[in-house]
Amino acid sequence: MLSDDSSIPFLNNENILVASRLLDQISTEKIRLQLDRMSTTTACGIDGITVIMLRHLLDTTFTHHLYQLYRACLNKGQTPRRWNHALVFPLCKDKKKPYTAINSRPISLVCLFRKLFESLILPIVASSGDMRYSGIQAGFRSGYSTLTNVLTLHHQIEADAGTHIVFLDLVSAFDKVDWIHLRAKLQQQGMNLLVLHIIYQLMYRDMTYSIIVNRCESPIQSRNCGLLQGSPLSPILFNRFINCLLQTLNLQSPASFPSALFFADDGVLISPTFSKAQALLNQASHWADKHGMSFNIPKCGYLLTHNASKSALPPVLILNNQPIPFVDSYRYLGVMFSPTGIDFLAQGNLLSLRVENLLNAMRWYSNTWCPRIRFNLFKTFILPSLEYSIPLIYANFLRNRKSKSWIEINNTYTNCLTWIAGGNAHRPHITSHLLGLLPFRDRAQQLFTRFYLHLMAMDLLNPLRCILDRHCWYPKSNHHMRVNNSNPLLFQFLNPPPAFASHLSNLEETPISLLRDKILHELSLQKFNQIHSTIGPHSAKLLQVSMVSDRVAGSDFDVVLTAPAKDQARFLGWRRGIFGWGRKCLCGDRFDRGHTTCMPYPDPGLTEEQLFIYNLDRRLLDSTTKYTIMDFLLNQRLWNQARNILDSWTLTMSTLQKAKSSDH
Numbered sequence: 001m002l003s004d005d006s007s008i009p010f011l012n013n014e015n016i017l018v019a020s021r022l023l024d025q026i027s028t029e030k031i032r033l034q035l036d037r038m039s040t041t042t043a044c045g046i047d048g049i050t051v052i053m054l055r056h057l058l059d060t061t062f063t064h065h066l067y068q069l070y071r072a073c074l075n076k077g078q079t080p081r082r083w084n085h086a087l088v089f090p091l092c093k094d095k096k097k098p099y100t101a102i103n104s105r106p107i108s109l110v111c112l113f114r115k116l117f118e119s120l121i122l123p124i125v126a127s128s129g130d131m132r133y134s135g136i137q138a139g140f141r142s143g144y145s146t147l148t149n150v151l152t153l154h155h156q157i158e159a160d161a162g163t164h165i166v167f168l169d170l171v172s173a174f175d176k177v178d179w180i181h182l183r184a185k186l187q188q189q190g191m192n193l194l195v196l197h198i199i200y201q202l203m204y205r206d207m208t209y210s211i212i213v214n215r216c217e218s219p220i221q222s223r224n225c226g227l228l229q230g231s232p233l234s235p236i237l238f239n240r241f242i243n244c245l246l247q248t249l250n251l252q253s254p255a256s257f258p259s260a261l262f263f264a265d266d267g268v269l270i271s272p273t274f275s276k277a278q279a280l281l282n283q284a285s286h287w288a289d290k291h292g293m294s295f296n297i298p299k300c301g302y303l304l305t306h307n308a309s310k311s312a313l314p315p316v317l318i319l320n321n322q323p324i325p326f327v328d329s330y331r332y333l334g335v336m337f338s339p340t341g342i343d344f345l346a347q348g349n350l351l352s353l354r355v356e357n358l359l360n361a362m363r364w365y366s367n368t369w370c371p372r373i374r375f376n377l378f379k380t381f382i383l384p385s386l387e388y389s390i391p392l393i394y395a396n397f398l399r400n401r402k403s404k405s406w407i408e409i410n411n412t413y414t415n416c417l418t419w420i421a422g423g424n425a426h427r428p429h430i431t432s433h434l435l436g437l438l439p440f441r442d443r444a445q446q447l448f449t450r451f452y453l454h455l456m457a458m459d460l461l462n463p464l465r466c467i468l469d470r471h472c473w474y475p476k477s478n479h480h481m482r483v484n485n486s487n488p489l490l491f492q493f494l495n496p497p498p499a500f501a502s503h504l505s506n507l508e509e510t511p512i513s514l515l516r517d518k519i520l521h522e523l524s525l526q527k528f529n530q531i532h533s534t535i536g537p538h539s540a541k542l543l544q545v546s547m548v549s550d551r552v553a554g555s556d557f558d559v560v561l562t563a564p565a566k567d568q569a570r571f572l573g574w575r576r577g578i579f580g581w582g583r584k585c586l587c588g589d590r591f592d593r594g595h596t597t598c599m600p601y602p603d604p605g606l607t608e609e610q611l612f613i614y615n616l617d618r619r620l621l622d623s624t625t626k627y628t629i630m631d632f633l634l635n636q637r638l639w640n641q642a643r644n645i646l647d648s649w650t651l652t653m654s655t656l657q658k659a660k661s662s663d664h
């Protein structure tokens with residue numbers, strides 16, 4: 001337990017309260033806004049209260065009561081003790097190994113009211129005092145991302161700016177942050193006393209937790225160290241805590257040649273020489289000793305790049321008297337690195353494998369799920385896994401159209417579409433149109449364009465921005481650069497992608513937020529047009545029959561995904577042109593949609609008005625398009641009639657087949 005003198009003496013002082021600017025952050029309006037912004041999937045705490053529940057109370061006096069609670073916290077310099085109790089779920093890391101403490105990743109659930117309060121005061125906690133974040137910290141900051149770090153590191157390796165790369169691994173970094181050290185840092189940074197006090201209240205005063213194992217809750221335990229996991233303030237406090245290390249490491253480095261890159265505690269040292277690399281490590285080790293932190297040396301990695309001299313035995317780098325293991329590949333921020341930079345093939349395999357694993361985990365159950373459910377799972381869980389790092393993979397594809405990583409991911413995307421639609425037929429082009437998804441290459445191009453917007457909005461201190469500026473990229477120079485396929489990957493980012501074409505003349509004057517709105521709007525328009533247009537002779541006829549005007553608003557998928565669950569796969573099969581595949585028609589030929597008139601027709605039971613619309617539709621369409629009554633029924637969502645006809649046709653076909661086999 002912490003002794004009392006480790007807390008901050010709180011002077012109930014009006015001046016400190018005003019100076020903290022905390023009061024400005026709390027209002028009923030801001031509470032409403034924050035609740036609207038929070039994801040509905042935010043985990044709830046021990047009380048089981050969720051964001052969705054609170055959203056229903058937005059128009060009641062509830063927000064006012066919450067406002068009063070939060071104001072009281074600031075006035076008293078105290079937060080409810082209940083907020084400091086967390087439920088810890090140790091999730092199994094590797095299901096193939098025994099479920100032990102080492103093989104688990106703890107997830108902490110904390111009270112939602114606390115999270116909301118923290119989110120409100122977060123801007124103040126981030127900025128209070130004289131705080132200058134190091135430009136090499138990308139974690140949880142706007143104008144930075146994991147991918148800007150990854151691209152920077154790749155470029156330093158490819159352009160031979162760094163030949164000695166050391167990946168660092170801090171032992172449970174957030175859990176080791178000790179209050180005495182953190183407080184000293186925050187005080188040095190001139191943090192307002194009340195803000196400091198509130199942090200103590202939220203993070204270090206009477207912290208308790210219980211662990212849930214085998215559905216049983218352990219007795220309450222106390223904890224006295226570490227930033228609370230799952231708390232919105234923890235990442236920002238960690239950034240402030242580690243900031244001095246980053247500034248030391250990068251002290252003499254030009255902005256476009258950073259000596260290190262960090263994303264929260266995930267750090268990498270970049271150095272042109274062995275001796276500099278060792279010097280950086282000594283600084284890191286000195287900092288760790290002084291701040292109660294330690295490195296997990298077996299998990300660190302020393303990567304010598306392709307340009308490093310390999311003539312003699314490579315020298316050994318030492319951290320805390322232990323040699324750092326040599327590595328040929330290392331996963332940094334979810335991206336595979338090799339001595340030549342990003343290992344695209346390994347990265348493509350990694351993403352594909354992850355998606356295949358997700359699909360396999362679901363396949364067992366998914367046979368009974370309708371396409372709509374599989375579609376939703378795809379968009380929520382699978383697509384984000386597949387698309388991480390796609391802007392960089394796409395940039396590499398632009399250099400090398402035959403890159404294997406590209407083909408691999410493209411195939412995985414197609415497999416996902418087949419999984420959603422069911423059956424064995426591929427037809428990715430038609431299927432993606434019906435599902436309201438872009439073909440993979442178009443999707444990747446859109447992600448690349450979005451990433452470009454992100455690059456344009458980079459922080460002035462982001463090393464990647466400084467590197468691109470040094471190369472006179474278009475946003476700085478207003479000049480197109482000649483780029484060829486043998487240039488470094490970074491060169492693919494020197495010129496804006498085609499979507500920017502109509503904005504280039506006034507790129508300088510347009511504020512980035514406005515440009516962003518415009519481009520994003522154009523991208524969604526482009527997607528709309530692409531999905532609703534019919535490209536290619538085969539898909540054209542098939543796609544015209546799904547009345548694009550009847551598509552489901554917002555999602556853009558075909559209406560059949562709103563059909564009753566049991567019919568969806570069959571209706572979708574009809575749309576894709578695979579209903580009755582390989583079966584014979586009554587006329588003796590193979591069945592396809594052109595043969596619907598040969599089949600016996602149960603009365604679809606259309607009203608006169610419906611019949612009128614059907615004939616009108618037919619007249620509007622190209623005369624060669626086989627717009628059958630079946631398509632009309634689906635467009636009109638007349639599910640019962642559509643089902644009856646398909647049932648009847650299936651019966652006719654199987655009777656034919658039986659008759660044929662009994663003939664033999």
Ligand SMILES: [Zn+2]
Pocket residue numbers: 585586587588589595596598599
């Ligand atoms: Zn026929």
